[in-house]
Amino acid sequence: MKRVWELSRFEWLLTFTGAYCLTKKPVYLAAMNHWLQDWVYENPPNGGPNWKCCQEVSIRLIRLCLACFLMKEQASPEPALTRLIYESCQRIKATHHYAMAQDNNHGTSEAASLFIGGVFLQQCPTLECDHGTLQTYHDFEKTGLYWLENRIKKLVLADSSFSQYSVVYHQLMLDTLSITERFRAVFKRPVFSERFYERACVATRWLYIMANPLTGRSPNTELKQPFVKGKRTGVVDSIHVIEFDIPYTNDTIFLKRSMLFLQFSLKGIRVALIEPYDVLLATSTPLTVAIPGLVARWLRNKCFIFEVRDPWPELPRAMGVIKNPVALWAMGLLEWSAYKSAHRLIGLSPGIVSGIAKRNIQASRISMIPNGYDLLLFAQDKIKPWHPKGGEF
Incomplete structure (x- = not known):
């Protein structure tokens, strides 16, 4: 699934956007539109693997809004773009309670994307009739705001760490908060609660302490002592941990x-x-x-x-x-x-x-711990590919 999902997280969208903003070469804009059109056609709303996980939908939604913001088109986006953002918000809101029940980064990402998507849609002067109403967009924003405040209150722990014992997810949470705060300020929304900013600040200090100031590398456990011959040991939450220094990336x-x-x-x-x-x-x-x-x-x-x-x-x-x-x-x-x-x-x-x-x-030796998807929500027999009118985002 990583090879399916990672290509659909729209990291390439920001690459094309940045290239176009820096060079003004139309080839980058044309490539971006072509890739977006192809993706939308091959992935109709709520159909296929790219719509099953709302964490993935959230990442796409935030990057769509970021790309539009970087190109200074947030006040007059193309209808195809607003529809994709609207459909993404609808998908996230439909099962957001499942994300909140997990007590992890799914909740923060989905809450932030609902807030950003709702705020973004409310700034659009004209939208097609099938894109919902201003009240719908306000509900997206309100729901996202409520759950984002709730998640930060609960998931940034007393010691300033994140609920997931992973520096990577801690960074993702802080990146999400930073982007959300930027959209809040740009679109002149009321500031978040004092508790929100206080927890965000202590979580940022925690990451600063954990990270190597020269390399940026951080441990993925609570073990802080240096590796000796590629190995270190310690106790985390009463568990004896043995950690090997074998880093790698998707690249x-x-x-x-x-x-x-x-x-x-x-x-x-x-x-x-x-x-x-x-x-x-x-x-x-x-x-x-x-x-x-x-x-x-x-x-x-x-x-x-x-x-x-x-x-x-x-x-x-x-x-x-x-x-x-x-x-x-x-x-x-x-x-x-x-x-x-x-x-x-x-x-x-x-x-x-x-x-x-x-x-x-033998069946008696096999147990199943299934992923939490309701496949009826994603049945494709009645879903037809959607192609943006006019062919442009």
Whole structure:
């Protein structure tokens, strides 16, 4: 799903926008319009994977509004753009209680995007009749404001950290607040509550303390001591944590990423062989995390639980990411070994559970923890592709 969602987060939209604003070359504007038109045509509202997760819808909505703001067109946007923003707000509002129940960055992102989308739409002088009413836009803004205040009050904890123990998500939360505050100021909305700004400030100071001022790198745990030979240990919330210094990004090339995954597995084998524990739970991807589990199962007779978050190697084979038959065979062998060796298997969707069962694994050994989607909301049989009138955003 990352290869589907990340391309639909519209990061390229801001790249094209920035290039056009700096150079005024029409080629960038033409490319931006072409990509937007194609995306909208292939992803009609509430149809397909790009409309299932409202976190993803929120990221798109905010970037759409940012692009319009950078091009100084917020007062007179094209109807196709306002419709896309309106449909995005409608989608987010329909299931926003699910996001709030998670107590994570989904709630902050979706609340902020509702606020931004509602404020943005209210500034448009003329909109097509099927784009809702001013009262609808005001409701978007009001709902977003309420839940954003609520989320910051609850999720920025007493120690100034975020509810998710991840510096990346902490940064995302602060980025979201910064963008929201900018839109609030530009469109002359009342200031947020004193508590909102106080929690935002302490959360910012927390990030400043955690980040290396020279590199910007931050730990993803509460461990603050330096790595020694690529490893550090400590206790976080009464849990003994062993952390390896093996960073990578989505831009890391496939071969290097594969070597890093293998490096992690080799270090994990050492942990599996010498550390005291009762159960080893390995969660994929990458599939190579199963290797320490196999070692624990067969060399130390430990309980091995394997959580499958993506069907490998079926997924990379179907997407054409991995084509080498030897690599696919080796991955298939590792998958089969993990399934046969694990005492229990966890699949995150009915399809993944079905894929595990096809490997002749007893149903009693498989459990499902499904993702929380109501697929009836996204049935596509009645949804027709929408093409913007006039072909321009």
